[in-house]
Amino acid sequence: MIIGGGMAGDAAAKAIRCADARGSILLIGSDPEPSVTRPALSKKLWTDPEFGFEKVWLNTTDEISAELVTSDPTTMINLKAHTVDTASGARVGYEKLLLATGGQPHRLDFPDDDRVIYFRTVTDYRKLRELAEKDRHLLVVGSGFIGTELACALLLNDTRVTLAYPEDLVNESVFPRELAQQVTRMFTENGVNLSQGTTIESGSIEDGQLLIGDGMDAEFRVDGVVVGLGISPSTELAQAAGLTVDNGIVVDETLVSSDPEVFAAGDVANHPDRLLGRRRVEHVDNANEMGSRAGANMAGPLEPHTHTPYFYSVLFGTRYAAVGRLDSSLEMVQDWAEDRSRGVVYYLSDAGEVSGVLLWNVEDQTDAARKVIADSQTGALGHEQLTGRIPLGD
Incomplete structure (x- = not known):
């Protein structure tokens, strides 16, 4: 059984089937959509006219004869009984369990409105596409990987964009100062309005428009806002079940948690990297490689996960x-x-x-x-x- 319908779960399911041609595989996801190539949601779908939406689907169940359940969040794991309960009332037993639950986006004190998007899923992409029209003004909060990619994507699709972030320069916390200055110029020269030194705190709706502010001087009247402030690992199920949790689900070098029948992979897994020490990584290469190793280990002999992942981004x-x-x-x-x-x-x-x-x-x-x-x-x-x-x- 795999809890989580993302890329780590997809990779694990495929690895399981490679090792076991006949065993049953069940993926349980909370999202309404099947597994997708998540990076495309903030990259190629916006920047490559030849990259059609049909290319985002990973089609796990069709390829490997696995069962996929969507829109049915897991509510409880019983480690002793080897069972999982879901929101629909189902109770399902497992022999081996993988937690690939990913994470939840950090949220702000904004109104519950379809024009406020915490970008993560296919549904979020579709909402943002509907907002991204000529002459509309959208606010992007956060200058991390998602925020910068979406600011580029929206601008390239004829939308007025303001990027709000707390630093003086774009990517100042990760790049050398000269490179951060170069990236900042790249954004301004391409037409992104930068609101530097701005920490967004709250928002409201006035006269049908979103009014977003930092609690001080900055205030934005916009047609929509997309938030990219990172995620928190979804560890609630694991913690309630009694698994060891510390900035993610703690696993050993074979991706086994504190319960010998339960594995974890992807954004949610705190694992020992052979080069960089214990860490938790939120990028696609990590999800794919760790998911594959977890699946192989679930269906066969335990082998260590030795891959140190890379990550990438594209800006203009x-x-x-x-x-x-x-x-x-x-x-x-x-x-x-x-x-x-x-x-x-x-x-x-x-x-x-x-x-x-x-x-x-x-x-x-x-x-x-x-x-x-x-x-x-x-x-x-x-x-x-x-x-x-x-x-x-x-």
Whole structure:
């Protein structure tokens, strides 16, 4: 049984079927939609005219003869009885259970209105598409991965966009200052209105419009607002069942929780990364790889999960990828092409080891980034050897 209808659950189901041709597989999801390629909701569906909506569906149940239940949230797990209860009143037994429950978006004190979107699901995408029309003014709250991608997407679809965020520069907390300045210029030059140093607190409806404010000076009258302030892991079921929870469901290197028959994967799993230590990761590569390993382990012998994931984003056609921790408060070694169109940034821990690598417009080098992190931990790579270590390409 898999609780969660996202990409981690989809990958797990496929891995289970590869290891077990006849066993029954049940996926239980709370969303009304089947599994989708979630990154497309904030990327390709907006930026690639040839990427049709039909391409977002992962079609797990059709491919592998699994049963999918949607719109039926799980309400209780009984570890002793090996049963799961759902909101519809169903009680289902399991032999092995995977929790791939993902997370819930952080919310603000906004009115309950269809024009207020906490972007996460296909339903959210459809609502935002309806709002994204010419001459409408939308407010994007938060300059993280989702916020910046959606600000780009909306602008490219003829919508007036204001991006509100608490820092002085876009992505200031993760990028070196010079790069954050470059990204900020990218947004303003493309027509995004930036509201810097703004922490949104609440909103209301006045004369049919949304009135959004920061409790001080900033106030926005807009046709819609989309919030991208990250997620909190959905651990309520696990905690109520008695599983160990600490910033996610705590699992070992084989993705087994504190109960030997229960696994966790994806956004919700707090796992030991072989290069970076115990962490919880909210990106698609992690969901796919961890889901696959969890599924294989559910249906076969337990093997360790050894993949250190990467993540990526695209801003106005500029692609960047990263492995590990990006934190602009860390010491950094920067390696840029002369025109600064592409470069690599190495983030150093207090111990002097590489804890993160940013690849700005540098393609197909995530394996090299992982090797740099590994080599720095063995003493095989000093700081002076970082420049030029990863090719910048042409």
